[in-house]
Amino acid sequence: METKTLDDVNLNNLLTARFAYESLASAFAKHIEAWQTTVVDRLERSRWTGSTADQVHADLRVFAGKLKAADQELVLVGSALAEAHRSIALAQSKLIQVMDDAKAAGITVKPDGSMTWNNDRDSSGFAGPGAANKAEALSLRLRDVLSEADHADQEISRRLRHFVDNATSGTGLDNATAEADRKANQGRLDIPDAKATPEQVKAWWNGLTPGEQEQLVQNHPEEIGNRDGIPAVGRDEANRLTLKREHDRLQSEFDKLGPEPVERLMPGEVVYAESMEHMQWREKHADLEDKLKGINAIQSRLDDTVTLDHPRSYLLGFDTEGKGHAIVAINNPDTADNVVTYVPGTGARLGSIPGDINRSDDMVAAAGQADSTKTTSSITWVGYDAPQTIFPQAADDSYADGARDKLHSFETGLRATHEGLPSHNTILGHSYGSTTVGYALRDRTLPVDDVIFVGSPGVGVDNAKDLHVDPNHVYAGRGDADAIEWALPENPADYVRDGVSEWGTKITNGFGALAPYSGFHAEADNHLAFGRDPANGHFGGQEIPTDPGTEHSDYWQGSSLHAMGKIIAGK
Incomplete structure (x- = not known):
């Protein structure tokens, strides 16, 4: 029209x-x-x-x-x-x-x-x-x-x-x-039950008029905003309503906390003991402050002036349950030629999203440099409960287990709602996020064209072919200064030969003992907390180059960002 x-x-x-x-x-x-x-x-x-x-x-x-x-x-x-x-x-x-x-x-x-x-x-x-x-x-x-x-x-x-x-x-x-x-x-206005697939949800949504869709957005924003299979524009409109409402609610709770209670010391002031009242206040204060920080950052990005170098953002998912969740897309994934979903790892939550959104912006720019004729949407997916501590939480694979179905549903939804020819879809996992992606690929399969792992503690398999994706389209990189090499197997004895570990050092259970960086083409066959190091040549994937001195959070710059941009752009 x-x-x-x-x-x-x-x-x-x-x-x-x-x-x-x-x-x-x-x-x-x-x-x-x-x-x-x-x-x-x-x-x-x-x-x-x-x-x-x-x-x-x-x-x-x-x-x-x-x-x-x-x-x-x-x-x-x-x-x-x-x-x-x-x-x-x-x-x-x-x-x-x-x-x-x-x-x-x-x-x-x-x-x-x-x-x-x-x-x-x-x-x-x-x-x-x-x-x-x-x-x-x-x-x-x-x-x-x-x-x-x-x-x-x-x-x-x-x-x-x-x-x-x-x-x-x-x-x-x-x-x-x-x-x-x-x-x-x-x-017609009955929202499909939880068993409905994203494709079924999309078919239902398509059968509604814009007036009916608007009615649902206004009356049921939480359900519409977080439902895979509903197009990005509808989810964004619904989630913006929820974002504003939750901001006002949390801000009201924060304002009602009142001044910080007095801490209590044990008699003689030798042993410190925090009062229950102060501990509860401190934990509540920190939680509200963290969530409001994330909400304000999202709102700021949504309100940003749209320019050719600073595209529009879309809020594809949002809630404040637990540590809070948010899914933020730079550019509309339903109309983009290339779509990348970025899954962050340990520490990912609503309050940590500002830095992750910046990484999505960087990936859109890098993909644009690789191919200026195509549009790219980069999605920050904090749609799961990520571990918040390196130990013991990040040594536990239950967080990755709990995210498999959610990630599968989201990626399937992206395919269902995309307009025109299928987009080139990439999924990228960083740190524990790579474990989350690996488990979903291994157990549910994901409808993606390329897979990227950076700073990975293992992805649940020992060979790229077990991810149900062509190994030629599985890419991994680990910086020579990335501390993820400390993430060792839970049962290192499984990787000991002739009574000596492959690393030539004494290995302790869990995180802790250092495994020297092997390099992509080195002969050493490193195994980390959740399987063989995907950045090792024995894994069977492709290498992402990294600059000397690359640490755990340094992949969104230099040669690694340039390489990721080319992969995301299908180049």
Whole structure:
């Protein structure tokens, strides 16, 4: 649909047509009632009996059923027309807002949607140095509005065609058909249960008009915002509502904490003992402060000015349960050519998301440098309960186990909601996040084209082929100064030959003893906490180069970032 087409829609005519049809349906219902009273009921009371009477009564009952079915179908047609008015009005109001914002910025929107502005700095009509960036942001909004209007047009047309077909074929006079149509209309806004796949959720969402989708977003933002299979634009709108609400709730709780209680010392002040009151206050204060930090960072990124070098962000998931979770995308994954999902590791939570979002920005830029002709969406996925301490939590694989189904559902949802040709999808795990990704690949498989592991303590398998991805598309890198080499096997005896460890040092259980860096092509066959080191040549994947001195958090710079950008871009 073009801008002019939507702008030219006469809502008054649409509303008049709706009311006229509803009046027609109402009149038809009154005629049915009158016919029932004046004909059927009188005939029933006539005491007419016999075979002919029995046949007439039977025929009248059949005819009455057809009339009732037709009445139900007419009511549903009126409902479809009402939804058409609501959805087109919603899209048109959004278009008017875009046009008003463009006018205020000195930008002209042409009938075909293209934008122009005065770029002459010496002219009184100069649109300003930021006009290009404003036009870019407005173009994205306009695209979404026109897509919404086009979807409304197609969905309403589909519903009306269904009723026309029923009327033409006569099936609309069948009680079973009319009842099925009534139930379908009544249950349209019922959110699919937890067993529904992302593909099923997407099919359900596609069957709704923009007006119905907006109703669900407003009334059920938590469910819509975190449901895989719902497109990014809908999830983002819902999660923005939840983000604001949770910010206000947590800020209110924070303000009510009051001043810090006095700490208590044991008699003689020799042994320190914190009072229960102070400990509870301190833990609550730290939790609220951490979550508000993450919320404020997300809100700041969502509110950022959109430029060619600083794309729009989308909030694809959010809640404050436990340590809090958030899924933030840079660029829309449903329309991007390349999509990378980044899974951070130990310490990942709502409060840690600011740095992770910066990494997503860096990956979008790196992929753009590798191929400037394609768009890339980079998603920070803090959608699981990550370990918060190096020991003992990061030595426990239960966190990775608990994330498998969630990560599989999310990645499947990305495939389901993507528009047009399939995107090139990459999944990247850092630190314990690589273990999480590895377990999901091993046990559930993921619909991805490339896999990247950096700073990994092991991914649950000893060979890349066991990840159900072509080993030529499994990449791993470990810096020569990355302390992840301290993450040793829980049972190191499994990797001892002739009574001597492969590292030539005494090994203790769990994290602790140092395994010298082997290098990708070295002969040493290092095993870490969760399997063979994927950055070792024996693993069977491909190498990601790293710069000398690369530490555990240094992969988003230099040669490793450059390599990741090429992989994400499919290069």
